[in-house]
Amino acid sequence: MARKLERSVQELYRDDPERADAVAFGRRGVLKGAALATMGGAVGAAIPFAGSMPGGTLPAIFARPAAAQDTPVLRMEGKGPLILQGERPLNAETPETLLDEPVTSAANMFVRNNGGVPEVPADPRAWKITIDGEVNTPLELTVGELESRFEVVTRQLQLECGGNGRSFYAPQTRGNQWGNGAISNGEWTGVRLRDVLRAAGLKSSAVATGHYGADPHLSGEPGRPSIARGMVIDKAMAEDTLIAFRLNGQPIPHLHGAPARLVTPGWPGSLSQKWLTRVWVRDKPHDGPGMGGTSYRVPVRPIVPGSSNNGADFVDMTSMPVRSILSSHAHGSRLPAGTRSLDLRGAAWAGDQTVRAVHASVDFGATWTEMQVAAPANAHAWQRWTGRVALPSDGYYEVWYRATDSEGRMQPHQAANWNPQGYGGNPISRAAILVG
Numbered sequence: 001m002a003r004k005l006e007r008s009v010q011e012l013y014r015d016d017p018e019r020a021d022a023v024a025f026g027r028r029g030v031l032k033g034a035a036l037a038t039m040g041g042a043v044g045a046a047i048p049f050a051g052s053m054p055g056g057t058l059p060a061i062f063a064r065p066a067a068a069q070d071t072p073v074l075r076m077e078g079k080g081p082l083i084l085q086g087e088r089p090l091n092a093e094t095p096e097t098l099l100d101e102p103v104t105s106a107a108n109m110f111v112r113n114n115g116g117v118p119e120v121p122a123d124p125r126a127w128k129i130t131i132d133g134e135v136n137t138p139l140e141l142t143v144g145e146l147e148s149r150f151e152v153v154t155r156q157l158q159l160e161c162g163g164n165g166r167s168f169y170a171p172q173t174r175g176n177q178w179g180n181g182a183i184s185n186g187e188w189t190g191v192r193l194r195d196v197l198r199a200a201g202l203k204s205s206a207v208a209t210g211h212y213g214a215d216p217h218l219s220g221e222p223g224r225p226s227i228a229r230g231m232v233i234d235k236a237m238a239e240d241t242l243i244a245f246r247l248n249g250q251p252i253p254h255l256h257g258a259p260a261r262l263v264t265p266g267w268p269g270s271l272s273q274k275w276l277t278r279v280w281v282r283d284k285p286h287d288g289p290g291m292g293g294t295s296y297r298v299p300v301r302p303i304v305p306g307s308s309n310n311g312a313d314f315v316d317m318t319s320m321p322v323r324s325i326l327s328s329h330a331h332g333s334r335l336p337a338g339t340r341s342l343d344l345r346g347a348a349w350a351g352d353q354t355v356r357a358v359h360a361s362v363d364f365g366a367t368w369t370e371m372q373v374a375a376p377a378n379a380h381a382w383q384r385w386t387g388r389v390a391l392p393s394d395g396y397y398e399v400w401y402r403a404t405d406s407e408g409r410m411q412p413h414q415a416a417n418w419n420p421q422g423y424g425g426n427p428i429s430r431a432a433i434l435v436g
């Protein structure tokens with residue numbers, strides 16, 4: 001009987017979460033008596049902090065599937081076991097636990113393509129990049145020339161997809177349903193885009209860039225870009241915006257944009273054009289595919305979640321919002337009975353800002369423990385965090401983790417400012433942990 005009831009609540013959570021919540025919590029929204037036993041059965045253990053479990057909020061173990069047997073996994077030479085989001089175009093997300101390295105290895109870097117992957121050039125050093133448009137002297141430079149003519153710099157830089165966190169939006173939005181794992185923090189070597197633009201000589205009419213790469217459009221139409229985004233000239237001229245040709249001391253892996261790509265840290269990853277062939281300096285905002293409408297744009301004034309909107313009043317996303325990951329413990333892990341503390345580890349970042357604090361809670365947000373947050377290796381690198389939380393007994397816990405940026409903005413309880421393509425969702429994360 002008990003078994004049957006447990007199973008039915010679990011199924012109910014999957015099929016009709018609102019009713020399941022009502023059954024488990026009752027009308028008062030506080031877990032007591034039979035409801036407490038039922039919920040404990042559903043999550044598979046006693047819930048030591050049941051008293052602070054918020055009614056109306058799905059337990060994390062039901063809200064988000066733990067890495068299940070049927071989660072599609074990327075199997076590719078040179079790549080780790082990433083979560084396959086799609087094969088055509090190829091998109092794959094890094095599980096948070098694979099982001100435990102301070103510097104993301106090439107193998108564990110998420111993959112985001114809008115089109116195909118171009119052919120590998122015979123001579124990468126001879127790969128040419130054109131700088132033209134609103135410049136005094138249009139340039140055509142090989143990768144070899146870039147490296148010999150300009151100062152070469154090495155920086156750890158965050159590269160985060162503009163749609164990272166999209167899966168946290170309700171109603172669901174279109175696009176890859178990323179969790180928090182469309183982020184990397186590689187060590188990139190290259191030249192500053194600004195040095196190259198200065199060498200070409202910006203005209204006073206230069207207000208924006210437009211970026212082109214060699215990847216073919218999925219339609220197979222020759223010359224049609226799969227994506228060609230651009231940015232305001234200030235970001236193009238910012239110190240950390242690079243034309244990179246090495247990742248972690250090695251030539252960039254082909255899938256990640258070799259022989260040369262832009263790395264535009266802190267802003268949507270789509271501005272980090274791979275297989276870079278051209279930077280077109282514009283006298284107005286760029287208008288290539290991936291610009292305008294609802295693409296990489298968010299509402300200035302909130303719109304009704306789920307409503308349609310052509311994005312006419314939206315603005316381009318710029319600096320990415322604050323976010324944290326937990327890399328030490330997978331959501332849904334089980335730890336040995338008697339475990340009385342957790343040593344947590346993770347990373348946090350905040351676009352152009354830095355991270356001021358990371359807090360974790362194991363009692364559904366009733367109390368929060370401040371973690372230790374390391375300084376970034378350099379501007380635009382993510383920050384690693386560590387800290388310990390105590391567990392009073394065996395049972396079902398949720399580790400809630402949230403970061404606060406240098407301006408005091410904190411990850412919110414829900415993905416906010418809903419928009420048709422799901423950009424900017426950075427709610428507090430919850431990892432379910434079973435002890436015993």
Ligand SMILES: Nc1nc2c(c(=O)[nH]1)N[C@H]1C(S)=C(S)[C@@H](COP(=O)(O)O)O[C@H]1N2
Binds near residue numbers: 162255270271
């Ligand atoms: N040429 C080209 N560059 C591109 C893309 C693309 O589809 N084609 N995708 C962009 C997007 S949306 C992201 S998030 C990053 C991802 O970089 P990665 O695949 O190296 O992780 O590349 C960007 N650069």
Ligand SMILES: [Mo]
Binds near residue numbers: 160161162268269
């Ligand atoms: Mo992206």
